[in-house]
Amino acid sequence: xxxxxxxxxxxxxxxxxxxxxxxxxxxxxxxxxxxxxxxxxxxxxxxxxxxxxxxxxxxxxxxxxxxxxxxxxxxxxxxxxxxxxxxxxxxxxxxxxxxxxxxxxxxxxxxxxxxxxxxxxxxxxxxxxxxxxxxxxxxxxxxxxxxxxxxxxxxxxxxxxxxxxxxxxxxxxxxxxxxxxxxxxxxxxxxxxxxxxx
Amino acid sequence: xxxxxxxxxxxxxxxxxxxxxxxxxxxxxxxxxxxxxxxxxxxxxxxxxxxxxxxxxxxxxxxxxxxxxxxxxxxxxxxxxxxxxxxxxxxxxxxxxxxxxxxxxxxxxxxxxxxxxxxxxxxxxxxxxxxxxxxxxxxxxxxxxxxxxxxxxxxxxxxxxxxxxxxxxxxxxxxxxxxxxxxxxxxxxxxxxxxxxx
DNA sequence: TTTTATTTTAACATTTTTGTTAAACAAAAA
DNA sequence: TTTTTGTTTAACAAAAATGTTAAAATAAAA
Numbered sequence: 001x002x003x004x005x006x007x008x009x010x011x012x013x014x015x016x017x018x019x020x021x022x023x024x025x026x027x028x029x030x031x032x033x034x035x036x037x038x039x040x041x042x043x044x045x046x047x048x049x050x051x052x053x054x055x056x057x058x059x060x061x062x063x064x065x066x067x068x069x070x071x072x073x074x075x076x077x078x079x080x081x082x083x084x085x086x087x088x089x090x091x092x093x094x095x096x097x098x099x100x101x102x103x104x105x106x107x108x109x110x111x112x113x114x115x116x117x118x119x120x121x122x123x124x125x126x127x128x129x130x131x132x133x134x135x136x137x138x139x140x141x142x143x144x145x146x147x148x149x150x151x152x153x154x155x156x157x158x159x160x161x162x163x164x165x166x167x168x169x170x171x172x173x174x175x176x177x178x179x180x181x182x183x184x185x186x187x188x189x190x191x192x193x194x195x196x197x198x
Numbered sequence: 199x200x201x202x203x204x205x206x207x208x209x210x211x212x213x214x215x216x217x218x219x220x221x222x223x224x225x226x227x228x229x230x231x232x233x234x235x236x237x238x239x240x241x242x243x244x245x246x247x248x249x250x251x252x253x254x255x256x257x258x259x260x261x262x263x264x265x266x267x268x269x270x271x272x273x274x275x276x277x278x279x280x281x282x283x284x285x286x287x288x289x290x291x292x293x294x295x296x297x298x299x300x301x302x303x304x305x306x307x308x309x310x311x312x313x314x315x316x317x318x319x320x321x322x323x324x325x326x327x328x329x330x331x332x333x334x335x336x337x338x339x340x341x342x343x344x345x346x347x348x349x350x351x352x353x354x355x356x357x358x359x360x361x362x363x364x365x366x367x368x369x370x371x372x373x374x375x376x377x378x379x380x381x382x383x384x385x386x387x388x389x390x391x392x393x394x395x396x
Numbered sequence: 397t398t399t400t401a402t403t404t405t406a407a408c409a410t411t412t413t414t415g416t417t418a419a420a421c422a423a424a425a426a
Numbered sequence: 427t428t429t430t431t432g433t434t435t436a437a438c439a440a441a442a443a444t445g446t447t448a449a450a451a452t453a454a455a456a
Contacts, residue, residue: 006403006452024308029443040405045445107305109363110222117367125368144386147369147379151358152390159353162360165307169315170323171345181345188342192350196394204433227413238435243415 009047012037016058021098026107030054059108062101063119066094071124080135081194088157088186095161096182103162125150142196149193156189207245210235214256219296224305228252257306260299261317264292269322278333279392286355286384293359294380301360323348340394347391354387 015037019025025032030051034041048054073087095102132146141149160167160182168178213235217223223230228249232239246252271285293300330344339347358365358380366376 008403026305026308030445031443041444042405042446043403046403049445051444103304103307105364106301106360107224109301109361110224117364120368122368142389145379145382147365148383148386151365152354154361155353155357156350159357159360160349162304162357163307163352166303166315167345167349170318170320181343184343185346188346191340192390192394196390206433228415229413239414240416240435241433244433247415249414 008039008043012039012044012047012054013058013061016054017062017098020055020058020104021062021101024100024103026100026104059104060119062098063105066101067120069094071121074124074128080131080140081190083131084153084193085186085190088153088189091154091157092182092186095158096179099161099164102158106162141194153189153193156185156192160185206237206241210237210242210245210252211256211259214252215260215296218253218256218302219260219299222298222301224298224302257302258317260296261303264299265318267292269319272322272326278329278338279388281329282351282391283384283388285351286387289352289355290380290384293356294377297359297362300356304360339392351387351391354383354390358383 012033016028016033019028019033019036028036030041030044033054034044044051044054048057069090070087073083073090076083076086078086129146129150132141132149135141136143136146164178167173168175171178171181173181210231214226214231217226217231217234226234228239228242231252232242242249242252246255267288268285271281271288274281274284276284327344327348330339330347333339334341334344362376365371366373369376369379371379
């Protein structure tokens with residue numbers, strides 16, 4: 001552990017996170033990262049040993065943060081509907097700040113594989129899924145396997161953001177107009193999920 | 199144009215398509231592709247000049263095919279609901295045969311950018327979107343911007359497949375069990391999209 | 397102040413992958 | 427058969443990226 005902590009290690013991680021997850025430089029080289037952080041490329045190796053380990057550290061940190069925030073939503077004391085509403089807000093906010101985080105996850109989903117799911121605490125997810133089941137039993141939600149409900153929710157939230165460049169082109173939208181479209185989805189998704197006839 | 203067509207060019211394209219889109223070797227090197235096709239690596243350059251051009255050719259061919267099949271659905275004479283049902287079937291079938299096609303698209307969405315949308319014929323999409331608007335006007339569909347309807351449909355179809363490795367882990371499912379989950383989504387998506395209260 | 401541990405850097409080495417050249421090969425046309 | 431055209435290959439070259447070593451710089455501790 002560093003006695004003389006100069007903050008370089010965190011600077012490198014933060015810079016990598018910004019480059020890859022916010023600016024979309026998914027294949028940023030060690031040189032590009034070092035330049036952006038204003039340090040010598042060797043420092044990356046000094047602190048993280050290899051490029052792969054740096055990326056892994058950054059990704060783990062990001063996933064852990066997001067996972068923690070989502071878990072707070074899932075286990076909060078709010079009524080179910082408010083809980084989902086809050087979850088949508090938290091998730092959308094994160095995704096708009098780091099638009100390429102999920103894209104990166106998709107590209108690395110095979111290499112990271114099981115390690116990825118290891119970063120997700122399954123307890124809050126399971127508790128959330130059983131709450132979904134309860135809501136279905138009481139007729140507040142259309143009956144379906146709770147896993148499908150969860151996939152629906154995240155599909156509707158994530159996919160348009162992942163495909164943003166495509167949809168902007170297809171619908172001929174400016175960045176601002178597209179952001180409005182995404183923001184409008186919050187209530188739309190709530191509607192779609194909660195107001196379906198059984 | 200080759201006088202002595204030995205089929206090597208198409209063999210290389212088909213092998214690349216299989217490696218990348220079906221087997222998920224998203225970063226396959228020219229050597230790996232050549233080996234898989236059983237040809238010398240130089241042949242790749244002879245026919246396509248560079249790796250990038252090969253990939254571009256393969257991707258364009260794949261997108262064009264899918265786009266054509268989707269367009270056939272969109273402009274078919276069927277009633278709206280059957281049309282959507284057919285579209286879901288065609289799309290799911292394609293995605294299950296080439297599970298990494300869309301993942302690849304996500305990763306290359308920035309580099310390919312506008313060129314990508316160029317491969318999509320906008321006429322059938324526009325005609326489909328106006329048909330969606332009609333259905334909303336007649337009260338058969340919950341009112342919302344047609345672009346949102348389209349994004350919802352493709353979100354619900356695509357995202358679970360893109361994230362398959364994650365969901366298999368998270369829900370502890372075998373490949374077979376996951377396939378069932380996906381197959382079950384067909385009717386579930388129809389339900390969700392058509393049976394929402396206005 | 398000297399010593400010590402940590403941090404940072406420059407120079408070098410290696411690996412990985414792509415791209416090029418020129419020659420060998422094969423088959424149809426002259 | 428020889429010529430021509432197209433195809434395939436081996437050997438070489440170059441580029442791009444990562445990883446290593448050893449020395450210089452820095453700041454705290456003795």
